[in-house]
Amino acid sequence: SITALLRYSIHPTLYRRAHGFTGAHTVRGVTSTSVRDFHGMEPFRGATQGALGYRAPRHAVHAPYRIHIPTTSRHRRVGPGETGGPRPSATNERLEANQFDLVTLSNLCVDVIVPKDTLPASMRGAPKSGTLLEYLGQNPPPEASWEVGGNTNTLIAGARLGMRTSALGHIGDDTFGEFLCKVLGGENSGICSTMLDDGLFEKQGLRNTLVCYVIVDKETNKHEFCSRYDFGPWPLFDNMTELSAGAEEALRNTSAVFVNGFVFDEVPEGLVVHAAKLSQSHGAAVLFDPGPRSWSFDDGGARRHALDTMLRIADIVLMTEEEADAVVGTEDAYEAVGRLMDRKDSNMSWCIVKMGERGALLGDRKTGQMFLQEGYKVDVEDTVGCGDSFAAAIALGFGMCRRGEADIESTLALAGAVGAATAMGEGAGRNVADISRVRGILERNGSSSKVKGALQMIDSAWQTTI
Numbered sequence: 001s002i003t004a005l006l007r008y009s010i011h012p013t014l015y016r017r018a019h020g021f022t023g024a025h026t027v028r029g030v031t032s033t034s035v036r037d038f039h040g041m042e043p044f045r046g047a048t049q050g051a052l053g054y055r056a057p058r059h060a061v062h063a064p065y066r067i068h069i070p071t072t073s074r075h076r077r078v079g080p081g082e083t084g085g086p087r088p089s090a091t092n093e094r095l096e097a098n099q100f101d102l103v104t105l106s107n108l109c110v111d112v113i114v115p116k117d118t119l120p121a122s123m124r125g126a127p128k129s130g131t132l133l134e135y136l137g138q139n140p141p142p143e144a145s146w147e148v149g150g151n152t153n154t155l156i157a158g159a160r161l162g163m164r165t166s167a168l169g170h171i172g173d174d175t176f177g178e179f180l181c182k183v184l185g186g187e188n189s190g191i192c193s194t195m196l197d198d199g200l201f202e203k204q205g206l207r208n209t210l211v212c213y214v215i216v217d218k219e220t221n222k223h224e225f226c227s228r229y230d231f232g233p234w235p236l237f238d239n240m241t242e243l244s245a246g247a248e249e250a251l252r253n254t255s256a257v258f259v260n261g262f263v264f265d266e267v268p269e270g271l272v273v274h275a276a277k278l279s280q281s282h283g284a285a286v287l288f289d290p291g292p293r294s295w296s297f298d299d300g301g302a303r304r305h306a307l308d309t310m311l312r313i314a315d316i317v318l319m320t321e322e323e324a325d326a327v328v329g330t331e332d333a334y335e336a337v338g339r340l341m342d343r344k345d346s347n348m349s350w351c352i353v354k355m356g357e358r359g360a361l362l363g364d365r366k367t368g369q370m371f372l373q374e375g376y377k378v379d380v381e382d383t384v385g386c387g388d389s390f391a392a393a394i395a396l397g398f399g400m401c402r403r404g405e406a407d408i409e410s411t412l413a414l415a416g417a418v419g420a421a422t423a424m425g426e427g428a429g430r431n432v433a434d435i436s437r438v439r440g441i442l443e444r445n446g447s448s449s450k451v452k453g454a455l456q457m458i459d460s461a462w463q464t465t466i
Contacts, residue, residue, distance in 0.1 A: 098284075100254040101163035101461075102395050104151035105275055106263045108169035109210040109227070110176045111149035111429065112141050116217045128230050136213050136226070146176075147429035148183045149212055154258055155184070157389030157418055157433035161396055162461030166250050168243075168275075172209035180209060183430060223384065234265045241268075243275060251275055252282045256395040259286065259310065261293030269306040276313055285349075285398050288314035289391060294326035311340065316350045316398060318391055324353055337363035337370060350408075352394065354387055354419075362412055373412045376445050378420045385428030390419040392433070400457060410453025417441040417454065 114136065116124055123132045148156075155165045167184070171177045212227040229236075243251070251257060257279040263272050276286045288310045290297065297307035307327070311317060317340060319327060324336035333353040340351045341363045351363040359373040397411025421438045425431035439458070442451050 098253050098255050099164065100166045100250060101399065102155070102158045102256045102258060102392065103166045103168060103250050103254040103279070103284075104154055104258045105272065106169045106266050107151040107260055108167060108171065108180065109148075109150045109212045110180055111147045111427070112136070112211055112213050113145040113147070113427065114141055114213050114215050116215050119215070128224070128226050130231065133213070133226055133228060133230075143179065146179055147427050147431070148180055149214075149428060150262075151258065151260070151388070152180075152184065153385040153388035153422075153428045153432050154392045156430060157385075157422070158392035158395065160433050160435045161392060161414075161418070161438075161458060162464070163392065163396055166254065168247050168250065170210065172207055174208045176209040176211055229265070235268055236266050238268055240271055243271070247275075248278060251279045251284070254279060254284050255399045256285045256287060258391060258395065259288050259314075261290040261297070261307075264303070264306045265293065265296075269302070269309065272306070273309055273313065276310070280313070280315075285315040285395070285402075286313060287316045287318065287391060287395055287398075289318040289387070290323055290327060291319075291387075292323070294319065294323040298326060311343065311348070312345050313347050315347060316352065316394060317348055318352045318354065318387070318394065320354050320356070320387070333361045334370065337361055341365050350394075350398065354390065359416060360390070360412060362408060364408060371408050371412060373409075373416055375416060376420065376441065378424050378441065380423040381426045382428075382431075383423050385432045386419040386422045388428070389422045389433045390415045393418040396461060397457065400460070405460060406453060406457050407450075409450040410457060413442065413450040414438075414454035414457055 119132070120135070123129070123135060126132060151167060151169065155167055158165045171180050210227060210229060212225055212229075215224045215226060217223075257276060259272065259276060280286055290307060290310075294307075297303045311327075319336075321331045321333055321336075324333065325331040328336050328339045330336050330339070333355055336353055337351045340346070341348060349365050351365075353361045355361065357375055359375040361373075362371045363369075364371065393415035394411065397406055397408075397414060400406035401408065401411060417438045418433045420441055421434055422428070422432040424437055425434060435458070439455065442454050445451055
């Protein structure tokens with residue numbers, strides 16, 4: 001039968017819920033900007049190089065997830081405050097041309113928070129064991145400990161910024177799938193598409209929604225992940241050859257598509273590249289974040305080819321300093337950006353290295369400049385989802401910059417505020433990018449042109465959404 005992708009979309013209005021995490025410290029987001037030409041630039045040395053050696057905590061990333069392959073569908077579209085029917089269309093040109101501002105490819109799951117001290121003592125030292133996975137499946141924690149994860153972090157952050165978002169991924173016909181749908185539906189708002197299973201998942205034993213158990217050590221505030229993904233084989237859906245008509249329609253009608261490294265564990269490279277190029281051919285920007293799977297691409301074979309392909313075709317590449325070391329062989333943010341931007345076969349416009357509490361560095365290929373943003377202080381509850389939500393703001397800003405409605409400095413100011421606001425919440429999913437916190441962070445950091453521009457970006461996005 002023809003294979004396909006599930007399409008699921010959400011409205012910007014989603015609600016926040018905290019759970020499960022402890023601890024607080026201080027992190028710096030992105031507020032001030034300096035500009036530097038990167039062509040022919042000498043890499044930093046001495047104290048500066050040391051300053052750029054910060055490594056983001058490994059618990060600040062999510063585990064990989066699954067993708068769904070359905071065949072038939074039913075749809076409903078409900079606007080905020082409506083009892084049914086379509087949401088009124090916006091008059092802005094970008095929404096007349098595109099149904100969505102941001103589409104994410106794959107990487108959907110439900111996170112279940114499990115305090116480490118609640119596990120049997122014999123299982124606390126092996127977070128990625130089949131025995132532990134079986135135990136958790138038989139003794140599932142209560143729904144109060146559940147939260148949506150993976151690319152839903154980027155989706156929800158984008159929606160709260162006023163973007164119209166859509167996910168292409170797997171949502172199973174089970175309790176966890178119902179929970180994920182309820183969350184993404186945002187209390188009867190937005191666009192929902194459900195599609196029936198064609199039997200492929202059942203044959204592969206992958207019919208259910210992927211659950212990622214997040215094992216939390218409350219004493220150290222460190223996280224470890226355990227899911228059935230960890231046991232392979234990869235890619236999970238190596239027999240996928242086509243996208244559904246609904247998935248291709250979404251890809252043709254979006255301003256941006258977000259791809260991360262986990263997708264290559266789920267879907268063959270050829271299909272990922274097809275999805276990216278399909279969107280690009282209709283004017284969309286492709287954002288690629290290799291993420292914590294960066295180290296898996298260094299095999300000299302098919303995995304490395306997939307990485308090189310995405311680095312060549314992506315409009316925007318995002319990574320941490322640690323990931324830059326795996327991708328280009330250096331943790332020096334300036335040198336890493338320079339190496340990627342100097343690739344002669346690259347379609348890249350922006351290259352961004354995220355530096356944790358010290359902000360972010362963006363290289364702009366068109367002008368040959370680097371923009372370094374320093375951070376502001378917030379009280380941190382949890383860093384999970386900060387990079388995911390940061391990417392949503394970058395997607396919004398890139399589109400606005402293309403249309404002459406924003407600039408790079410304002411985009412980075414907004415992205416930093418979104419990441420910092422996420423760090424102030426506990427957990428990811430519905431806890432990312434509380435918009436009142438984003439505004440508050442920006443408003444507390446002066447009245448510079450870039451801060452005013454960041455606030456205007458939010459206002460402008462919402463004016464075209466409601």
